[in-house]
Amino acid sequence: MSAPFDRSLTGELAGGPAGDAGQEWAVSPQAGDEERVVESALRPHSLHDFIGQPKVARQLALVLEGAKRRGRAPDHVLLSGPPGLGKTSLALIIGSELGTSVKITSGPAIERSGDLAAMLSNLASGDVLFIDEIHRIARPAEELLYMAMEDFRVDVVVGKGPGATAIPLEINPFTLVGATTRAGLLTGPLRDRFGFVGQMEFYEPAELQLVLARSAELLGVELTPEGSAEIAGRSRGTPRIANRLLRRVRDYAEVEADGRVTRAVAEAALALYDVDHLGLDRLDRAVLEALVAKFGGGPVGVATLAVAVGEEPHTVEEVCEPFLVRAGLLARTPRGRVATEAAWQHLGYPLPRGGVALGRVTVDPHAPGSSSEPLFDA
Numbered sequence: 001m002s003a004p005f006d007r008s009l010t011g012e013l014a015g016g017p018a019g020d021a022g023q024e025w026a027v028s029p030q031a032g033d034e035e036r037v038v039e040s041a042l043r044p045h046s047l048h049d050f051i052g053q054p055k056v057a058r059q060l061a062l063v064l065e066g067a068k069r070r071g072r073a074p075d076h077v078l079l080s081g082p083p084g085l086g087k088t089s090l091a092l093i094i095g096s097e098l099g100t101s102v103k104i105t106s107g108p109a110i111e112r113s114g115d116l117a118a119m120l121s122n123l124a125s126g127d128v129l130f131i132d133e134i135h136r137i138a139r140p141a142e143e144l145l146y147m148a149m150e151d152f153r154v155d156v157v158v159g160k161g162p163g164a165t166a167i168p169l170e171i172n173p174f175t176l177v178g179a180t181t182r183a184g185l186l187t188g189p190l191r192d193r194f195g196f197v198g199q200m201e202f203y204e205p206a207e208l209q210l211v212l213a214r215s216a217e218l219l220g221v222e223l224t225p226e227g228s229a230e231i232a233g234r235s236r237g238t239p240r241i242a243n244r245l246l247r248r249v250r251d252y253a254e255v256e257a258d259g260r261v262t263r264a265v266a267e268a269a270l271a272l273y274d275v276d277h278l279g280l281d282r283l284d285r286a287v288l289e290a291l292v293a294k295f296g297g298g299p300v301g302v303a304t305l306a307v308a309v310g311e312e313p314h315t316v317e318e319v320c321e322p323f324l325v326r327a328g329l330l331a332r333t334p335r336g337r338v339a340t341e342a343a344w345q346h347l348g349y350p351l352p353r354g355g356v357a358l359g360r361v362t363v364d365p366h367a368p369g370s371s372s373e374p375l376f377d378a
């Protein structure tokens with residue numbers, strides 16, 4: 001029973017190269033290199049095409065329209081939220097709505113502040129500069145960015161040591177669009193310089209069905225409403241996962257059926273790819289199963305749990321737990337991981353006598369949500 005969760009295998013099934021195993025299994029919110037290419041074909045190109053995120057989309061539409069009417073570059077925009085929810089798509093849409101070009105870079109790619117200065121001084125008036133993963137920008141570059149964002153000016157330092165001089169350099173007015181999956185890691189001064197902050201939310205199944213219908217049309221796949229509901233329900237609120245599952249189900253439909261994605265085809269295909277009704281994969285279920293069956297529902301430490309499923313603790317912690325916690329199946333408590341009542345039910349186990357333990361508190365199974373909130377740290 002060694003290596004029960006061969007991520008490279010599931011990576012292959014997920015359609016990507018198995019190279020970076022762990023990043024590309026069926027329900028990973030991250031995209032691999034190959035997938036990014038496929039994704040660009042499915043990206044919405046206007047706010048009108050952009051599905052869901054009603055609040056962010058409406059507010060952004062106003063910001064852009066106001067700026068267009070005034071004939072000025074709009075405020076700098078920060079888009080924050082988990083992977084795969086459409087931050088890059090929105091950043092590109094901002095450029096196309098404004099009719100300007102978008103220069104793309106990322107925090108980790110800007111190693112020296114000189115690189116950033118060069119990029120900024122090459123921007124044409126009104127251009128959009130998109131910095132992905134902006135929380136990973138190096139500190140000197142970040143400081144340069146402050147002045148650029150505020151005054152459209154950068155100080156270029158010439159020379160070294162005591163003889164070094166700073167030469168101010170005007171740059172064209174531009175709009176910075178920053179994207180981050182970790183808004184909490186941004187420094188205060190950087191965050192404060194964004195005039196608009198869009199917090200992306202997970203998508204409702206009905207919204208994911210719209211995403212799927214649009215993608216199916218672009219891919220030339222016949223998708224029934226029931227088939228799309230089946231996929232949407234397992235997509236963890238994430239358009240990237242919905243699109244990936246659609247591609248996998250399409251393969252199945254073409255090889256094993258008549259090409260149409262019906263509910264039965266989607267169910268059979270997703271069973272084959274080990275994605276269950278809630279969007280849990282094999283490792284997610286193994287973690288819950290171990291917690292419930294071996295440790296009586298917990299609390300148990302994450303290291304022990306990881307050993308029980310033959311995985312590294314950080315994989316369990318970083319890869320499985322965020323969704324299990326969000327789905328209300330697992331709680332992180334000061335004394336260890338605890339399976340919630342929903343987890344017992346999802347796995348088909350009868351609830352333990354006396355209720356489900358959450359930390360030290362025992363919750364009456366018939367009064368769900370009756371309290372242990374302070375114990376949750378995620």
Ligand SMILES: Nc1ncnc2c1ncn2[C@@H]1O[C@H](COP(=O)(O)OP(=O)(O)OP(=O)(O)O)[C@@H](O)[C@H]1O
Pocket residue numbers: 029030031039040042043044049050051052082083084085086087088089090179181211239240243
């Ligand atoms: N609102 C949407 N409508 C239609 N498709 C969407 C939407 N949001 C995302 N998608 C699809 O999901 C894919 C991933 O979106 P995108 O790359 O914009 O996410 P992201 O938030 O930038 O992710 P990351 O944090 O990994 O960079 C896109 O290729 C696009 O096809």
Ligand SMILES: [Mg+2]
Pocket residue numbers: 087088089132179
């Ligand atoms: Mg992105």
